[in-house]
Amino acid sequence: MSNKIVQKRLVTLQDVAREAGVSKATAARVLGSYGTASPEMKEKVLNAARVLGYQPNELARSMTTGRSRTIGVIVGDIENPYFGQAVRGISEVASAAGFDVILANSGEEVGREQAAVQVLLGKRVDGLIITPASMSDIQHLEAVQRSGRALVLLDRAIPKLKVDSVITDDKAAAALATRMLIEAGHRRIAYITATASDDPIYRGPQQISLTTVMDRINGFLAASAAVGIKHPEQYIRLGASRQGASGRIIADLLSMPHRPTAILASDNVVGLEVFKVIRNLGMSIPADLSLIAFHDADWTSVTSPPITVISQPVYNLGVESAQILIKRITGAVGAPKRLVLATELIERQSVGAPPAPQDDEKKVKSRPVAKAVAG
Amino acid sequence: MSNKIVQKRLVTLQDVAREAGVSKATAARVLGSYGTASPEMKEKVLNAARVLGYQPNELARSMTTGRSRTIGVIVGDIENPYFGQAVRGISEVASAAGFDVILANSGEEVGREQAAVQVLLGKRVDGLIITPASMSDIQHLEAVQRSGRALVLLDRAIPKLKVDSVITDDKAAAALATRMLIEAGHRRIAYITATASDDPIYRGPQQISLTTVMDRINGFLAASAAVGIKHPEQYIRLGASRQGASGRIIADLLSMPHRPTAILASDNVVGLEVFKVIRNLGMSIPADLSLIAFHDADWTSVTSPPITVISQPVYNLGVESAQILIKRITGAVGAPKRLVLATELIERQSVGAPPAPQDDEKKVKSRPVAKAVAG
DNA sequence: TTGACAAATGAGACCGGTCTCAAATAGCAT
DNA sequence: ATGCTATTTGAGACCGGTCTCATTTGTCAA
Numbered sequence A, B: 001m002s003n004k005i006v007q008k009r010l011v012t013l014q015d016v017a018r019e020a021g022v023s024k025a026t027a028a029r030v031l032g033s034y035g036t037a038s039p040e041m042k043e044k045v046l047n048a049a050r051v052l053g054y055q056p057n058e059l060a061r062s063m064t065t066g067r068s069r070t071i072g073v074i075v076g077d078i079e080n081p082y083f084g085q086a087v088r089g090i091s092e093v094a095s096a097a098g099f100d101v102i103l104a105n106s107g108e109e110v111g112r113e114q115a116a117v118q119v120l121l122g123k124r125v126d127g128l129i130i131t132p133a134s135m136s137d138i139q140h141l142e143a144v145q146r147s148g149r150a151l152v153l154l155d156r157a158i159p160k161l162k163v164d165s166v167i168t169d170d171k172a173a174a175a176l177a178t179r180m181l182i183e184a185g186h187r188r189i190a191y192i193t194a195t196a197s198d199d200p201i202y203r204g205p206q207q208i209s210l211t212t213v214m215d216r217i218n219g220f221l222a223a224s225a226a227v228g229i230k231h232p233e234q235y236i237r238l239g240a241s242r243q244g245a246s247g248r249i250i251a252d253l254l255s256m257p258h259r260p261t262a263i264l265a266s267d268n269v270v271g272l273e274v275f276k277v278i279r280n281l282g283m284s285i286p287a288d289l290s291l292i293a294f295h296d297a298d299w300t301s302v303t304s305p306p307i308t309v310i311s312q313p314v315y316n317l318g319v320e321s322a323q324i325l326i327k328r329i330t331g332a333v334g335a336p337k338r339l340v341l342a343t344e345l346i347e348r349q350s351v352g353a354p355p356a357p358q359d360d361e362k363k364v365k366s367r368p369v370a371k372a373v374a375g
Numbered sequence C: 001t002t003g004a005c006a007a008a009t010g011a012g013a014c015c016g017g018t019c020t021c022a023a024a025t026a027g028c029a030t
Numbered sequence D: 001a002t003g004c005t006a007t008t009t010g011a012g013a014c015c016g017g018t019c020t021c022a023t024t025t026g027t028c029a030a
Helices: A013-020 A024-032 A040-053 A058-066 A081-096 A112-124 A139-146 A170-183 A211-226 A242-252 A270-281 A314-329 B013-020 B024-029 B037-054 B058-065 B079-094 B109-123 B139-146 B171-183 B213-228 B243-254 B268-280 B314-329
Strands: A070-075 A102-104 A127-130 A150-154 A164-167 A189-193 A263-264 A288-292 A308-311 A338-341 A344-346 B070-075 B098-105 B127-130 B150-154 B164-168 B188-194 B264-265 B290-293 B307-311 B340-342 B342-347
Touching: A013 A040, A013 A189, A024 A040, A058 B058, A058 B098, A070 A081, A070 A112, A070 A263, A070 A314, A081 A102, A081 B079, A081 B340, A102 A112, A112 A127, A112 A139, A139 A242, A139 B037, A150 A314, A150 B164, A164 A314, A164 B058, A170 A189, A170 A211, A170 A263, A170 A288, A170 A308, A170 A344, A189 A211, A189 A242, A263 A270, A263 B171, A270 A288, A270 B150, A288 B098, A314 A338, A338 B139, A344 B079, A344 B150, A344 B342, B013 B024, B013 B037, B024 B037, B024 B213, B070 B079, B070 B314, B079 B314, B098 B109, B109 B127, B109 B139, B127 B314, B139 B150, B150 B314, B164 B171, B164 B213, B164 B314, B171 B188, B171 B213, B171 B264, B171 B342, B188 B213, B243 B268
Parallel strands: A070 A102, A070 A127, A127 A150, A150 A164, A164 A338, A189 A263, A263 A288, A288 A308, B070 B098, B070 B127, B127 B150, B150 B164, B164 B340, B188 B264, B264 B290, B290 B307
Antiparallel strands: A308 A344, B307 B342
């Protein structure tokens, strides 16, 4: 990591002033569009600037004004189209309001998130929009607040932190999806999430570090309990992140003696993974297994069958959070807002009745699995 | 767009120096890790910094050093996973080398690209990685070079501009895909691209503003000509951008008297659009129509049938461009490099023989297609 | 004609760092 | 003890803007 950086000397305000034969202050007034200046002065200065190819140094500008007209955005994974859409929403609002956006990636790791916060605060962003990687490790977020910079949480809330947040109604959404599966006749429903965990088995809330995940699990459990399903939590699986463990987790789940007959996939990446595993196992959707996934990713509408999804207003999540942030930056005061956007269940064709008539719970004599696996 | 921005005064180097009872210069040496300082001084300063919660102002730092350790990236569309992957490649190389990334979106419009360049140069980025929206409108890129800042083009070259670029072998890739379709028996092959155009019909190279598009069309035409296909260009269609026109364009194409029997889709967004239209038309792939798409997007592997694609090393495109850029920033000199990465044809199941025995060109009596299609 | 006031302009401080340079101190050989 | 060099420290200029304040010029009413 060499440090030698070569950079040509650029045209400064002073240069322009000299060329135009006016003082630095006058040139600054014209070029910075503030204060007063006579038409002739403007003419001269603008001309000189054009001739020299002057370009203001925003760094210097920000340094004196104390504001950078820049907002920092930290997301879990830029590559995930989910965040891509949110970022587009943010960008559009920001640039319409004359703000620039600096984007950073946390890879869903608190450490990298902290580093990113440092960097962005160092660059003196006027505010931050963050998709926090954890709801417990939050000193760096408190530091943001202490520094007086605006902060908005996107997609995930942090109960302990009094801060504006824009989220979706995860609990309601999960409950709705669960009810839909229950109404189709399912009693053994699996819930699979990517949330990092050493242990794929769900043992309790203390394993979960994200409100989204917790809320969804709660919605799932509540809807299950409402119809008297016993131990719905036994089919919850964690850590189905990226290619790695997910295949095994899902395969294990499906080879249980009382295997689940439906799966709720907690995000589109997991959903895609689940879909592939199911297909590789030679099972068919929804005949053998029903599937509902979070996030209306583009792939979900072109599979056979297309997948029933919980569509999240993620573009609007971006828009709203940027609007709130910019209001704060420009002086809005008041208690932190928590904006909850509604989700929508888009019915497609991945939900059907559970496969065989099969005794549930108690005195079940499990019969041999009939399915042929094609390979 | 209000301008009032409230910001608490932050802890400065001067404050730390005062607290530690040393000079500003000494505090700066300790906190900036340069020059020399005795252990006791370090101790005192570090302690004071911790107590006050000091955080260096990178703006001020950049201003004096003249370098910001930041690189600007301008892509056509953040939301497109294609660019998402490239950006990840860039980010990883950049942060490993201690550089930050500022991301901007051009929406594939030259005007917005120019504005973004202004903004980023204003923020004094040390270098830029750009996916240029046009190969002809390039004054702003020449301005970047004149300013002495490093510049690397990603994915698309600009022949007139002497500048480092990292691209893929588009012509070869298109030719390979075309040959594959030809070998499967196709003679009427459509090429559909998203490139903006008022007129969806291809009339000549002057309509095309991107090397990628041009190269691919050339590869397509060359491979077609090589086996004596007459007027292959009649099936080229432009402007199939986003939801808008694409549906009509594709439907028109397929309702021609001698409709094409295969389609080459120029990127994954167009490919997805094509897939949906085909399905809505009730046609089946590959029985009625074969399809090959550029970019191995995730949806292509889960459709029925999965789509044969030209896989582009887009993550590596990002990695390589960032490496070249950083080398330039840190002083590397020499003629501009043009790095061409290889693509790969991933065969899946969307290519088959053309459908019905149907007279082709002149008096060819095409023989019945032997392949059985399982559906 | 003169005074009062508004508009235009310039001089220079300032933002928060880096970095040069000179002064102060320490270490060591003679 | 003395001189010489190496190390540590502080003072202050500088980066390129913004912005305050004083000065100059112009306008108009009394």
